[in-house]
Amino acid sequence: MLLVAAVLGVVVAGLAIPFAGVVGFSARNVAESVDDLPQELETEQLPQRTEIEDINGKTIATLYDQNRVNVPLRQISRTMVEAIVAIEDFRFYQHGALDLKGTMRALLTNQASGGVAQGGSSITQQLVKLTLLNQADTDEERKAATDDTYGRKLRELRYAIALEKRHSKDWILERYLNTAYFGDGAYGVQAAAQHYFSVNAKDLNLRQAALLGGLVQSPEAYNPTKNPAQATVRRNIVLDRMAQLNVVSEADADAAKAKKLGLKVKNQPNGCLNSGAQFFCDYVVRWLMTDDALGATTQDRKRLIFNGGLTIRTTIDMRYQRAAQQGVSGQVYKGDQAVGALALIEPGTGNVKALAQSRPMGTRKGETFLNYVVPKKYGDANGAQAGSTFKAFVLAAAISQGIPLTKTFPAPNPGYFPENKFETCDGPYQSSGVWEPKNSTSSSANPNLYEGTRNSVNTFFVNLELATGICEPYKLAKQMGIRSLTKDNIKPSFTLGVVDVSPLDMAEAYSTFAARGLHCDARPVTQIADAQGNVLKKYDKQCTQVLASPVADAVSDVLRGVVEPGGFGSALNPGQPAAGKTGTTNGNYSVWFAGYTPNLAGAAMVAGVKPNGNQQTLDGKSIGGYVRASTAGSTTAGPMWGDAFKAIAPLLPDENFVRPSSTDVAGLLVTVPPVAGKTYDDARAELEALGFTVARGGSVDSRLARGLISYSSPGAGGQLATGDTVTLYPSDGSPAKPKGNGKGKKGKGKKGRGNG
Template structure:
């Protein structure tokens, strides 16, 4: 046989053939048997050099966890998106059909269970055949050797490591041999075969047999039939060359080769092989979408992923967190309700079209939990015209969009502060039009506002000359609220807004026009803030994820709700009662009534750059927004723009943004429990509140007993860094002196005895800017509603005035 193979070969080819044979003998002598080297000095190698090079190689191959796709699920466990760098789902060998196992062994390494790490017969057979043919016609690597190569390539982090894993050199072959021997020593044949079937690339983006079975045939690996298994087994040799979705003819030829080999080895009968060969490929291709762009909750999904990316528990660096999220085979259980999401999507897209020079958005959040139930915006995710990757519904750190000014929706924070300061709901304040307000009469957190300017804002709505809190809010009277803010001061409303979820407010926003809306915010922030009113003063941080589990189903982390009482419940109840007037008879939002108790507030910025409606029932809060943008993406007036198929000659929170909220809530109401708000007492909360006593330094049980004796609910907030003795209460939230009522919640934080380290924030302090200056030009320099003149915001440049807000 050997003599016949050499017949007709050129002399050089014969020499090459013999040389390779001798080299193999040397390598096998050193690596496999450990016996004396039968040949030396072959093709420049000495036995000593080969032996030393092998001894220098690592003894073990570390097999890291294979990258697997992550599933993002809705609140009910339905998959809404998959995330992956490699589309793979690991399965144990027992969940792979026996036919598939037989097919892959037959075509790749039929003596797999008889030989060790190296199949000597197979290697020599392939060597002779390839040398005689002048090229590679047979593969000689065992499944174990193939697994080593795939593992090294899969775990390569750099181009240099990837090159080393694929170099066609004897050094690489030696290394693979050493690793293969180590694998065979450490693991069973079944483990190696299972790992191989889960590691191998089958083409068309499918890694591992489970993903391949799902992709090409829409079945699980355990259900693969003969012709399906034969096709997949044939793909691993050259996944793209035999890709059945692109090269069906070549794929069928390769499948039939596998069937013939199985019949030759008596794994199947000749009749079974012939019957399968006569059949079509039987593809039922099922694409596995990657990323949030393919989700029916695109921007919610994107928000959830970016929210997880900020969690240090998932990795020390952003890259480590990303690797876990996209390669960890996680199951991410979120809070989204797809019924709510669809209602939001339908409402937003029907009122603002994707190609409009405007952006519409709606955020939905559950009071008392912070669960984000849906996020929708008019521009879908993508790169085409009318699409974007900017998430306009969430804060900048989660979506990159800068937000929009909220107008009169900020008046609710002044209203709540006034009620908290015992100002009766029946108290009246002047509402001149225009008003005249010396700016130094307003109190900031550091004393009187430093300006000698006089502010002369106007009203866009009519009311009595001195409305009370009900009328002033229902009619959204600018000068009424400015007079109210003079009494409350700016500091308390500013702090309250931050406590309720508008966390990106800065000291530059503590200006007289605060009540008219001075900071760029997102719909999610406004929904979170107003949900606090619905939850009777209990603020809960927005939460898109409840838990994540690993590929085996073990819960890695639960995300518990994070809630703090920031307003006494009677104060929140009073706010709810006042804001019900906005959706009640005579209110700007009366037409938006969703069929069950609801409250809300409109908001419009001067020039109609953005319009808002933030509304809520006792069990769901939502913030709708429509903002004008120019072709470059910068804010500009909605006036004159075609939005949702109609030209806006004027716009307002109630007529432009309100219908988005109203239509969505009109659908969602059927799934909400029919409950009502708690009415405030006839004394308008006066006399119902008491102050939280000091509990720092007390034991948890002692502090809990004291607070519960006052009728308060007590929650353990866990341990924190504190100089207070370990195990004792470090502080409470709300803190000492806060005014609450029976039934409100106080969270106790326990000291771990370690003083909190001071952080060097670095950088200088914010510039003071032109305090009290007139409004400046630009997107952030909009004046107050209908000609209001806003004071400068002191942003360091002194150019951007903020006097936003209007009546409706």
């Protein structure tokens, strides 16, 4: 160290700050300064690009701050290794952290030129500089990593010595080749090989390796895509150096110099904007950003997602995505004063199969960064009024309460309904007003559940809601996935739809009917793996039986009438058993169609949007190439759903709905018993004896002893059919944390389950 310090007393002055020697630096000063510096350099994981894959493992998007893919030294061609060592530090394997000969040679060259004409840094010293720059979080740290100062040179040297002590030469060279910037956005030799030549680093030949080896000195000055002449000169310098060192023969070097650069540039798309599924990609990123398991803060999670070299396996099927996008784009054009959106979900898993909207991602006219398909939490758009698609929740509640499908209710036009006659979760609705809704469709004077639903008769459903109360349909809609609902929505108009609903939430809800009452949370990601292929986290499906299967079967049987001959959506039938519901709002500000087959559910929405983002009526607007005098769920939103499902139908298994039994609905449902406080085995045995299927949920905060059942879902008193699933949630032995502590860890606030 004293020898190094003595040399540096002269060398640093000559290389870094040419006149420093005259202001009092001495060997003693240098030695003391070196001893004061930290002795270790923490080499953090290098930023690497993240790949988002579809359900089949094909990349649909790449995310990165630095386009880098780490590779081990054995996966870098020997020629590439020889080229970089020859031009940057040919004595790399002979000297230590400091190449004294190279440093003195650079000093003499610089003195002769009167400036800094040649660098004397070893590959290890260069790696230190690159590492400090790469790990700098602030402008001050970045400046400190690049300043030509006495202090930086000393710090780099001390760190370089530490690296040489801790790591092998091969490790240092591998790290250097993966860290170095090769220009044109390519970090590391693998990304550079793929970018400039469309090959992997292990396949680089002499001509290619020499070009890349020459780039690290000045990546932009020698950038072959912008400065091919300078790049050629620099490549030939590397080839001459390799021949001079007998790494290659002069004949091979001359042959390589006689050839053109041989570029085959392949740009690596970055971000969701360049994806074939732009808004699905954006949804995946924002969905993962809410997962505390990926980092304590939003910034930590973002850093991992964009720099962690992750492989994110998603649920999207690009065949479905293309069909969905074509269905939307064919019906609503991007420049229309309306937005078309369609979400597809797989019943029984919650897998999000496709998300499509009419306005592509971007800043040009007819483009947007608002994701209208997903909830505001993930897309910044407010959603739209869902119209008569909400009638399905009242229908399901009625069937759950034992109202026969053949029961009739009056359908006056207009209706006359005192609002205090409607029951909420807290008693009669507090209003002295009278609601007078009108029918936009015709029917008999007293339709039954089949006719009233097929014709979407408003006052029929208002009377049905009087019979069911508002509370149960409201709770059911929340359980089925309409998370935007609040207690403010518990009002008589609930059955005709509420505001701020997204197509994804509606598709999730209707998939519950298709899955025979089993609700599964929307799931865009199945697992995340790190850069080494180790699975960091799996995202299992989250499913709960919220409707008795015979009730869901009965709903499907009623909704089939909408897409069968005589129904409003008969033209949309995809050629497979299907069910659905139209939705049209007052003023036609938005129109909907939500429907499903036994194995795929989807919700389509068209909403009028002004240039300033505010909603407006669709009537009189040009949509899909012609002016619509009037709009409706079946004729405006429905065709998007129909076109997509007709294209996808050949890919779906041939399945049929289960026909409901009147006896099942009327009296053979089984009541879920109270199981709170019992052991898991005892609770499971009791439930299985009644014919239920039992699933185990995650542990939850509870005052009960660890392992005892805190509650079930559905809770005690709920009614299901034999074979339906009851999920048990064991206690983790810790009481629920007070609200407002910001933790919100295990206890998810499962309220109203009925089992304590």
